[in-house]
Amino acid sequence: xxxxxxxxxxxxxxxxxxxxxxxxxxxxxxxxxxxxxxxxxxxxxxxxxxxxxxxxxxxxxxxxxxxxxxxxxxxxxxxxxxxxxxxxxxxxxxxxxxxxxxxxxxxxxxxxxxxxxxxxxxxxxxxxxxxxxxxxxxxxxxxxxxxxxxxxxxxxxxxxxxxxxxxxxxxxxxxxxxxxxxxxxxxxxxxxxxxxxxxxxxxxxxxxxxxxxxxxxxxxxxxxxxxxxxxxxxxxxxxxxxxxxxxxxxxxxxxxxxxxxxxxxxxxxxxxxxxxxxxxxxxxxxxxxxxxxxxxxxxxxxxxxxxxxxxxxxxxxxxxxxxxxxxxxxxxxxxxxxxxxxxxxxxxxxxxxxxxxxxxxxxxxxxxxxxxxxxxxxxxxxxxxxxxxxxxxxxxxxxxxxxxxxxxxxx
Amino acid sequence: xxxxxxxxxxxxxxxxxxxxxxxxxxxxxxxxxxxxxxxxxxxxxxxxxxxxxxxxxxxxxxxxxxxxxxxxxxxxxxxxxxxxxxxxxxxxxxxxxxxxxxxxxxxxxxxxxxxxxxxxxxxxxxxxxxxxxxxxxxxxxxxxxxxxxxxxxxxxxxxxxxxxxxxxxxxxxxxxxxxxxxxxxxxxxxxxxxxxxxxxxxxxxxxxxxxxxxxxxxxxxxxxxxxxxxxxxxxxxxxxxxxxxxxxxxxxxxxxxxxxxxxxxxxxxxxxxxxxxxxxxxxx
Numbered sequence: 001x002x003x004x005x006x007x008x009x010x011x012x013x014x015x016x017x018x019x020x021x022x023x024x025x026x027x028x029x030x031x032x033x034x035x036x037x038x039x040x041x042x043x044x045x046x047x048x049x050x051x052x053x054x055x056x057x058x059x060x061x062x063x064x065x066x067x068x069x070x071x072x073x074x075x076x077x078x079x080x081x082x083x084x085x086x087x088x089x090x091x092x093x094x095x096x097x098x099x100x101x102x103x104x105x106x107x108x109x110x111x112x113x114x115x116x117x118x119x120x121x122x123x124x125x126x127x128x129x130x131x132x133x134x135x136x137x138x139x140x141x142x143x144x145x146x147x148x149x150x151x152x153x154x155x156x157x158x159x160x161x162x163x164x165x166x167x168x169x170x171x172x173x174x175x176x177x178x179x180x181x182x183x184x185x186x187x188x189x190x191x192x193x194x195x196x197x198x199x200x201x202x203x204x205x206x207x208x209x210x211x212x213x214x215x216x217x218x219x220x221x222x223x224x225x226x227x228x229x230x231x232x233x234x235x236x237x238x239x240x241x242x243x244x245x246x247x248x249x250x251x252x253x254x255x256x257x258x259x260x261x262x263x264x265x266x267x268x269x270x271x272x273x274x275x276x277x278x279x280x281x282x283x284x285x286x287x288x289x290x291x292x293x294x295x296x297x298x299x300x301x302x303x304x305x306x307x308x309x310x311x312x313x314x315x316x317x318x319x320x321x322x323x324x325x326x327x328x329x330x331x332x333x334x335x336x337x338x339x340x341x342x343x344x345x346x347x348x349x350x351x352x353x354x355x356x357x358x359x360x361x362x363x364x365x366x367x368x369x370x371x372x373x374x375x376x377x378x379x380x381x382x383x384x385x386x387x388x389x390x391x392x393x394x395x396x397x398x399x400x401x402x403x404x405x406x407x408x409x410x411x
Numbered sequence: 412x413x414x415x416x417x418x419x420x421x422x423x424x425x426x427x428x429x430x431x432x433x434x435x436x437x438x439x440x441x442x443x444x445x446x447x448x449x450x451x452x453x454x455x456x457x458x459x460x461x462x463x464x465x466x467x468x469x470x471x472x473x474x475x476x477x478x479x480x481x482x483x484x485x486x487x488x489x490x491x492x493x494x495x496x497x498x499x500x501x502x503x504x505x506x507x508x509x510x511x512x513x514x515x516x517x518x519x520x521x522x523x524x525x526x527x528x529x530x531x532x533x534x535x536x537x538x539x540x541x542x543x544x545x546x547x548x549x550x551x552x553x554x555x556x557x558x559x560x561x562x563x564x565x566x567x568x569x570x571x572x573x574x575x576x577x578x579x580x581x582x583x584x585x586x587x588x589x590x591x592x593x594x595x596x597x598x599x600x601x602x603x604x605x606x607x608x609x610x611x612x613x614x615x616x617x618x619x620x621x622x623x624x625x626x627x628x629x630x631x632x633x634x635x636x637x638x639x640x641x642x643x644x645x646x647x648x649x650x651x652x653x654x655x656x657x658x659x660x661x662x663x664x665x666x667x668x669x670x671x672x673x674x675x676x677x678x679x680x681x682x683x684x685x686x687x688x689x690x691x692x693x694x695x
Binding site: 060066073087111113146152154156157163188207358359389 | 481484526528532554556560561563579581585586589592594596600602605634635642649
């Protein structure tokens with residue numbers, strides 16, 4: 001224990017911490033994290049994932065702090081992304097396109113893009129015709145715009161070579177069929193109906209789920225049409241698919257479904273997010289149509305978690321360290337970061353002070369990471385203090401492992 | 412106005428140091444694997460015009476990295492950190508202005524948001540005055556979703572997630588929402604970045620063949636745009652919705668407010684079009 005670092009004993013009541021700031025010397029106090037709240041992400045176990053850390057992953061401990069403006073709004077809660085779609089996709093083969101593939105449209109002005117897969121014949125605009133109402137139309141007659149891959153790329157759409165896209169003229173939406181002479185191989189037919197009122201929404205219950213945990217996805221079809229059928233998948237970054245099981249959301253919401261699945265307990269250490277895909281067969285009473293929607297979630301191996309213990313140390317210089325116990329299951333580089341709130345006489349209440357970060361390489365077992373709060377910043381504030389938006393990250397996997405909106409309250 | 416106020420406050424705070432500051436500028440490209448971004452991405456005309464604002468015009472670096480990768484990977488942020496760190500330490504740059512375009516803003520924001528990820532990051536951050544983010548794809552683009560959706564094939568071995576780069580995959584709207592919430596700072600409700608991140612926003616595209624402004628930086632094909640615009644909002648630069656360009660950091664300016672009413676499409680916001688280079692030069 002150094003002269004700057006002497007500790008004192010205090011009574012601890014639950015997660016509330018009382019510190020003797022009047023002391024000229026340092027003060028140290030043990031505490032427990034506040035109970036997790038709704039919306040927090042808290043692992044229930046840690047695992048040894050067996051992954052091998054990238055050789056260029058940083059090994060040196062690094063700490064950082066930057067102040068926040070007192071009027072800044074920082075929210076530790078956030079809604080998972082809500083995806084919207086007026087689109088659908090179909091895999092089609094060359095034979096279907098040569099024979100004429102029926103589009104399922106609900107509104108004028110559909111945009112259709114046909115992308116060739118591996119070894120499929122590239123497409124050119126002159127191969128396209130459209131039939132509807134018992135007549136066949138050449139591309140110039142049936143479409144407002146017809147673009148090849150070069151034109152699409154110049155406009156920022158990084159499509160495959162041999163892709164064609166077009167916008168149908170109004171009047172063909174009733175029974176249009178797309179004919180592509182010479183199509184050979186597998187293609188993705190992608191249809192966007194920008195004017196359609198039939199919008200498929202998808203929102204996962206959480207944006208991060210621990211491997212082995214339950215995922216829930218709410219899917220709703222807006223626009224008044226009914227859901228005739230629904231299916232969905234969760235697809236890992238390495239392409240493995242898992243079926244979502246759908247059930248009605250509730251009787252008052254006939255166009256909503258809730259999909260659930262238990263994520264695999266062991267996952268490959270492949271970077272990237274997991275794709276949630278849902279396909280709906282809709283029916284507006286006049287015609288059947290399809291909608292597909294995609295969103296993303298992170299499925300992460302709980303390679304470490306906060307142990308629940310913390311130590312708060314007020315330095316004689318006026319700064320503060322908050323040290324958090326970390327239970328490590330897999331060796332790696334981990335980071336804790338948090339936002340401190342403190343009492344400001346000027347602002348008449350608690351305001352954000354700054355963000356502190358600390359990362360280090362940690363071996364399996366009981367470890368700790370400490371956040372430093374500089375004296376120069378804290379000098380402007382007084383107790384009570386609060387540590388909020390506390391996060392534990394596995395930097396090797398770019399994975400948020402734990403997230404707590406309210407972590408410590410310090411009197 | 413907000414930026415002017417902050418500039419004034421910064422100048423006041425730094426005035427004793429201002430005479431000693433050694434200012435530099437770094438140009439950070441967007442999606443793609445660049446080996447000669449000066450010629451292939453920015454053009455010499457643009458870079459040379461901007462760096463005229465430096466007291467020492469040799470204090471500039473044009474970054475060349477592999478931004479086809481996820482933003483945190485060694486080929487992306489690692490490469491960017493290496494080139495910025497080398498630049499600021501070898502030339503003793505103490506006042507660095509970073510100019511990013513498109514996805515380059517995301518890679519830069521990774522560094523600013525994750526200062527402990529790499530021991531070089533704190534040094535780089537400490538030298539940065541601010542980032543001027545030209546049309547940053549901070550909330551992704553629906554065009555990335557569209558191109559990925561057109562490349563998803565099922566096979567006996569599972570789902571083939573397309574042939575597109577990880578950078579395109581990363582810039583899907585739902586993916587950027589996830590990264591903004593969990594791995595990046597600077598968007599609404601998240602802690603601010605340790606340095607200013609000032610957006611230049613392109614609000615529309617002039618593509619008509621009789622429009623002279625359509626021709627700066629090359630003619631943006633109206634045929635392709637007529638397709639891609641269906642995925643975008645009415646306010647966009649032809650590749651990114653304005654909401655994405657404004658999603659992180661602070662608005663510096665919308666194109667029309669400083670260009671005499673002309674739009675900066677997504678290609679033009681990295682070229683010497685409509686005085687953009689002079690605005691950036693005067694900001695150094």
